[in-house]
Amino acid sequence: MHGNSTKDITKFFIAGINYKKTDAAIRGQFAVSNDQYATLLTQAPQFGLHELFVLSTCNRTEIYGFAESADQLINLLCTQTEGTKETFTQLAYVKKGIAAIEHLFSVAAGLDSQILGDYEIVGQIKTAVKFSKEHGFTDSFMERLVNCVLQSSKAIKNQTSLSGGTVSVSFAAVQYIREKVADAANKKILLLGVGKIGRNTCKNLVDYLDADHITLINRTHDKAAQLAEELDLHHAPLTELAQKIEESEIILVATNSVEPTIKRTHLEGKGEKLIIDLSVPFNVEESAQELPNVHLVNVDELSKLKDETLQMREAEVPKAWTIIREHIDEFLEWFEMRKHVPVFKAVKIKLKEIQTFPSYIQLSPELAACQTINADERIQRVINGMAFKMRQRNQRGCYYIEAINEFIAPTN
Incomplete structure (x- = not known):
């Protein structure tokens, strides 16, 4: 663990890609799994890196950390x-520096999400930082920064309507079906994958489409069976995938396989299909969209959906930035005070020495005796006052003389 009192904030970097300049196929090339993350941290010291974390989601891959240059990261x-x-x-x-800090605050607030105000990213940030911490790659600076970021995100959620309404990738998929498919409630639907996105999508299908002709398939069959029982739906084992694809008119894919789960051969000559691929990387074979019977939609297309909810959220952006700036100011104030820790320690040591000086005891025996009784309390009070004045005056410098004068002054 590296020292924090001399931390140079200008060496804090973020380097990343996201949905704004890359499509899902490119982002998939830079997705980082847990195993890859672990290996990455193991190799980090070879690159001169000791404090970092990686945020890898369907919409972004970002690496945050302290470095001499972003190239290291x-x-x-x-x-x-x-x-x-x-x-x-x-x-x-x-x-880098303050700009990198602002970016992290923005990401956690949902201001940089593909769907404005989507707070799913908060859980992903917590998971990413926890993983890094468990491997010894966070310090007090990083932990304090992330805590401030999470507090800011929570305040925005509670004090604004940035996350008002129901807008997410899973909801956008259901909204797309509702707008594009006639009599969607009575169509045969297959949902492949019941992880977090899959579960949310499934519940939205039930809640907003009133659909019940839904079959769930998951690589771990017990999870599909459990959710099917909870929502009174159908489920099938992965071995029946080809059969269920053929039977279904609408197919939603929310898996995280590194290779496509649905192949072109599953779809050729199997009737009209609307397929919505919520996976990154894509889990439907790219050539499948060439088939005349297949209409394929991916997460990038879903994100373009605009509605009244998003317009309402956009109006809340200035309020969110006001909250973010308040929390950034608090963090930077903490950071400034951290830089003075060596001064506080030195003053504390000097005050303890003063009360034992023979000349001081001889000149003021009564005062020395009084201060000896409550020495630690008086010293801490002086240090606290010193810190308070430094914050209030917003001045740098040494407060040795003022602190010593306060300590030796007679008490009332």
Whole structure:
């Protein structure tokens, strides 16, 4: 663990790609699994990196950390990705110092989400930082920063309507079906994958389409069976995938396989299909969209859906930034005070020495005796006052003399 009192905030970087400049296929090349994340942290010291975390979701891959340059972080990240460093560098955004801190606050607030105000990212940030912490790659700076970021995100959620209404990728999928498919409630629907996105999509299908002709398939069959029982739906084992694809008119895919789960051969000559692929990387074979009977929609297309809810959220953006700036100011105030910790320690040591000086005891025996009784309390009070004045006056400098004068002054 590296020292924090001399931390140089200008060496805090974020390098990343997101949905704004890359499609899902490119983002899939830079997705980082847990195993890759673990390997990445193991290799980090070889790149001169000791404090970092990686945020990898369907909409972004970002690496945050302290470095001499962003290239160190990018080079490390790309040791574990299918995509190359050259591609990443060409498409990446890089921020440092305060700009990097502001970016993290913005991401956690849902201001940088593909669907404005989507707070699912908060859980993903917590998971990413926890993983890094468990491997010894966070310090007090990083932990304090993330805590402030999460507090800001919570305040925005509670004090604004940035997350008002129901808008998410899973809801956008259901909204798309509702708008494009006549009599959608009576169509045969197959949902492949019942992880978090799959579960949310399934519940939205039931709640908003009033659909019950839904069959669930998951690689771990027990999870599909459990959700099917909970919502009174059908389920089938993965071995029946081809049969259920043929029977279904609407197919939603929310799996996280590195290879396509639904192949072109599953769909050829099997009737009209609307397929919505919520996976990154895509889990429907790319050539399937060439088939005349297949209409394929992916997460990038769903994100373009605009409605009254999103317009309402956009009006809340200025309020969210006001909250973010307040929390950034609080964090920077803490950071400034951290830089003075060595001064506080030195003053504390000097005050303890003063009360034992023979000349001080001889000159003021009564005062010395009084201070000895409550020495620790008086010293801490002086230090606290010193810190308060430094914050209030917003001044740098040494407060030795003022602190010593306060300590030796007679008490009332």
